[in-house]
Amino acid sequence: MDNTSSWPLHGTAPETYEQYIVPAWMGAWTDTLIERAGIRPGDRILDVACGTGVVARRAAQLVGASGSVMGFDADRNMLETARKFADKESLASIEWHFGDVAFIPVETERCDVVICQQGLQFFPEKQKALEEMSRVLVPGGRLALSVWRSIDRCPFFATLAEIIGNYIGAESTRAFYSSCSLSDREELRKLLSNAGFNNIEIRLEVQMARFPSLDEFLPGYISVFPFAHQIAEMAGDKREKMLAEIMNSLLIFSDDCGLATPMESHIITAWKNGSDGQAAPL
Numbered sequence: 001m002d003n004t005s006s007w008p009l010h011g012t013a014p015e016t017y018e019q020y021i022v023p024a025w026m027g028a029w030t031d032t033l034i035e036r037a038g039i040r041p042g043d044r045i046l047d048v049a050c051g052t053g054v055v056a057r058r059a060a061q062l063v064g065a066s067g068s069v070m071g072f073d074a075d076r077n078m079l080e081t082a083r084k085f086a087d088k089e090s091l092a093s094i095e096w097h098f099g100d101v102a103f104i105p106v107e108t109e110r111c112d113v114v115i116c117q118q119g120l121q122f123f124p125e126k127q128k129a130l131e132e133m134s135r136v137l138v139p140g141g142r143l144a145l146s147v148w149r150s151i152d153r154c155p156f157f158a159t160l161a162e163i164i165g166n167y168i169g170a171e172s173t174r175a176f177y178s179s180c181s182l183s184d185r186e187e188l189r190k191l192l193s194n195a196g197f198n199n200i201e202i203r204l205e206v207q208m209a210r211f212p213s214l215d216e217f218l219p220g221y222i223s224v225f226p227f228a229h230q231i232a233e234m235a236g237d238k239r240e241k242m243l244a245e246i247m248n249s250l251l252i253f254s255d256d257c258g259l260a261t262p263m264e265s266h267i268i269t270a271w272k273n274g275s276d277g278q279a280a281p282l
């Protein structure tokens, strides 16, 4: 029996990310992060761990023709999708670069602003990553990044991780926990300070994630994760039982308008020390 036929795996992971996660929450969080970054026309921007390029595209609209935007990621499929969506929005001037954040392939002091939305917590070498972000910034340049708070402050992730983990093994759902693994403000402050940043501000923000239909959102969202294939290969009745259990548990995260769940993130802004080694003025 073909167990996968009754359960939809949606498109490629990056396309599904754009279709479900960007409208549900990443788009709104992008607005917040971009606002905190204080992007101005003419700025030269690097979007680190750009994924499908939601931040880079928004930044490109703000910097105008006198500025420039680069997106950078370690996943070629993400970058391909980013390029495709940017072309669709006539933002072909964005440059896309592939590589690991421990060695950003961008020349020293090339950027006025570095942005990294929900990337830092996934990097194995966080200190090196921040040192690289500092290296590519001009003296006095600005950094804006975001990381989710702990998983108990993002109950939607916690609910999915627990139920799916019970069915297919906790290891498979580790992505939810690593998303929320860098929430300690003092740890964040120390990492940034050691990388040469000053005027560090760690700001707590809460936003509602929304999507018009929870029924539609759930299989689409799950399709983004590597464990989606394990779910597609489950016996049909077991999968139905698991999905029903998830839907039931997620009802508290819905209202008359569909999915509605609070998410908490730290939004961090900082300045690279000026050329005299002193903190940049606010």
Ligand SMILES: C[S@@+](CC[C@H](N)C(=O)[O-])C[C@H]1O[C@@H](n2cnc3c(N)ncnc32)[C@H](O)[C@@H]1O
Binding pocket: 026, 048, 049, 050, 051, 052, 053, 054, 055, 072, 073, 074, 075, 078, 099, 100, 101, 102, 116, 117, 118, 119, 122, 123, 124
């Ligand atoms: C949750 S996604 C965030 C994507 C994007 N910033 C957004 O706001 O939608 C995390 C991204 O980090 C990238 N990433 C993870 N480890 C990386 C590394 N070591 N170097 C560069 N990118 C990395 C992944 O490929 C993925 O695109």
